[in-house]
Amino acid sequence: MKQHVTEPDGKLGVLLPGLGAVATTLIAGVEAIKKGLSQPIGSLTQMGNIRLGKPTDNNRPRIKDFIPLANLDDLVFGGWDVYSDNVYEAAVNAKVLEPGLLNAVRAELEAIVPMKAAFDKRYAKNLDGTHVKRADTLYELAQAVMDDIEQFKAKNNCSRLVMVWCGSTEIYFEESSVHASLAQFEEGLRNNDPAIAPSMIYAYAALKMGVPFANGAPNLTVDIPAMVELAYLTNTPIAGKDFKTGQTLMKTILAPGLNARALGVKGWFSTNILGNRDGLVLDDPDNFKTKEVSKLSVLDEIFQPDQNPELYSELYHKVRINYYPPHGDNKESWDNIDIFGWLGYEMQIKINFLCRDSILAAPLVLDLALFMDLSKRAGMSGIQEWLSFYFKSPQTAPELAPEHDIFKQLTKLENTLRYLMGEDLVSHLGLEYYEDLAQPV
Numbered sequence: 320m321k322q323h324v325t326e327p328d329g330k331l332g333v334l335l336p337g338l339g340a341v342a343t344t345l346i347a348g349v350e351a352i353k354k355g356l357s358q359p360i361g362s363l364t365q366m367g368n369i370r371l372g373k374p375t376d377n378n379r380p381r382i383k384d385f386i387p388l389a390n391l392d393d394l395v396f397g398g399w400d401v402y403s404d405n406v407y408e409a410a411v412n413a414k415v416l417e418p419g420l421l422n423a424v425r426a427e428l429e430a431i432v433p434m435k436a437a438f439d440k441r442y443a444k445n446l447d448g449t450h451v452k453r454a455d456t457l458y459e460l461a462q463a464v465m466d467d468i469e470q471f472k473a474k475n476n477c478s479r480l481v482m483v484w485c486g487s488t489e490i491y492f493e494e495s496s497v498h499a500s501l502a503q504f505e506e507g508l509r510n511n512d513p514a515i516a517p518s519m520i521y522a523y524a525a526l527k528m529g530v531p532f533a534n535g536a537p538n539l540t541v542d543i544p545a546m547v548e549l550a551y552l553t554n555t556p557i558a559g560k561d562f563k564t565g566q567t568l569m570k571t572i573l574a575p576g577l578n579a580r581a582l583g584v585k586g587w588f589s590t591n592i593l594g595n596r597d598g599l600v601l602d603d604p605d606n607f608k609t610k611e612v613s614k615l616s617v618l619d620e621i622f623q624p625d626q627n628p629e630l631y632s633e634l635y636h637k638v639r640i641n642y643y644p645p646h647g648d649n650k651e652s653w654d655n656i657d658i659f660g661w662l663g664y665e666m667q668i669k670i671n672f673l674c675r676d677s678i679l680a681a682p683l684v685l686d687l688a689l690f691m692d693l694s695k696r697a698g699m700s701g702i703q704e705w706l707s708f709y710f711k712s713p714q715t716a717p718e719l720a721p722e723h724d725i726f727k728q729l730t731k732l733e734n735t736l737r738y739l740m741g742e743d744l745v746s747h748l749g750l751e752y753y754e755d756l757a758q759p760v
């Protein structure tokens with residue numbers, strides 16, 4: 320494969336529909352890192368190492384030194400929002416980063432002004448922005464987004480582009496006939512089918528132009544047959560859904576451990592309070608439902624109650640999100656986990672995570688942008704399941720169940736990188752070298 324991965328020459332444009340808390344925290348962070356003011360903590364591509372060969376080879380380079388990824392100096396950011404605030408103003412409003420840091424990169428942030436959004440209020444009732452495109456049909460709306468993409472690329476002299484949805488969570492709806500094939504979807508664009516969500520307009524525009532698309536929210540977006548078909552047709556990578564950050568990150572770290580020790584779980588109650596704009600949008604029950612479905616999917620896959628009824632068939636899993644403005648982006652989550660061990664004796668685990676939503680999400684957007692660009696340069700198209708590591712509800716081929724265990728997800732990601740670079744895969748078997756080490760005395 321190695322010879323098939325082309326070099327990341329030139330500028331990489333990172334296009335972000337939704338310039339809110341997560342996107343502005345990413346952009347400000349990258350600009351600060353470029354100036355040497357801070358470190359890309361939480362980013363696997365920038366700070367993570369990968370083992371090559373046997374453990375005794377002591378070869379663990381940084382991932383960014385092992386594979387040809389775009390350099391942070393070559394990233395150019397752009398995006399769309401329903402509010403016209405530039406990225407500096409939006410970052411100030413989001414109240415995630417301190418004024419000192421924002422002022423150090425103020426000029427760079429003020430230069431990024433959102434393009435007018437493809438928006439439909441039915442999909443996010445609690446938003447009232449007016450910085451939106453007008454078009455007679457959804458097809459024309461998609462064309463207008465494609466024009467934006469083309470102009471951005473030319474103006475910023477980019478050699479490549481990627482798109483990561485950082486927009487609000489849209490209302491819950493299920494796949495229907497308009498999503499079933501590309502032909503039906505394009506027909507729906509011309510007929511203004513109400514089941515085509517705004518996020519799908521961006522995704523369609525990106526995929527038509529061969530721009531990789533990753534979805535940071537739990538919306539369907541590219542997780543429909545029409546988009547998968549388009550992605551393969553235009554040789555474009557897609558990935559989703561829903562960044563795996565606070566509570567679900569903790570869940571997919573802890574649950575595999577309990578399962579590994581064959582400990583039983585009776586109940587897992589998860590509640591959150593958060594007060595940012597994301598929380599405001601999720602305060603609407605239809606939008607919350609989309610998030611709830613994404614968050615609930617995790618435990619069943621890890622515990623497999625069908626195969627382990629004695630341990631997990633009674634598992635009661637509940638997730639709540641409460642909008643609480645005083646906490647802003649500093650989400651607080653509580654988990655109460657009722658477990659049982661030897662002879663059925665009961666125990667409890669309590670987790671109280673005082674996290675920062677966008678601080679956890681920003682490095683994931685960076686990694687996804689860089690890895691989606693890598694996928695494209697490696698000639699990989701369609702669903703990028705190897706990036707499940709980043710998502711609460713990983714998109715897979717319909718016949719496959721998603722893998723939620725974060726450690727298996729990481730193994731898969733690392734082995735994909737080794738495979739792309741022509742290195743041996745790491746199986747963790749160990750027998751092939753252990754006998755050489757443990758000589759009988």
Ligand SMILES: NC(=O)c1ccc[n+]([C@@H]2O[C@H](COP(=O)([O-])OP(=O)(O)OC[C@H]3O[C@@H](n4cnc5c(N)ncnc54)[C@H](O)[C@@H]3O)[C@@H](O)[C@H]2O)c1
Nearest residue numbers: 337339340341400436486487488517536562564596597676
């Ligand atoms: N922060 C996290 O830890 C985390 C984790 C998982 C998922 N997410 C998801 O990431 C997304 C972004 O989160 P956030 O905290 O930045 O939210 P946010 O509300 O601060 O930002 C979202 C932005 O998207 C804009 N928007 C909505 N619809 C749009 C459209 N059609 N076109 C263009 N812009 C649009 C909104 O105006 C807003 O500015 C949300 O969907 C959230 O659920 C966040």
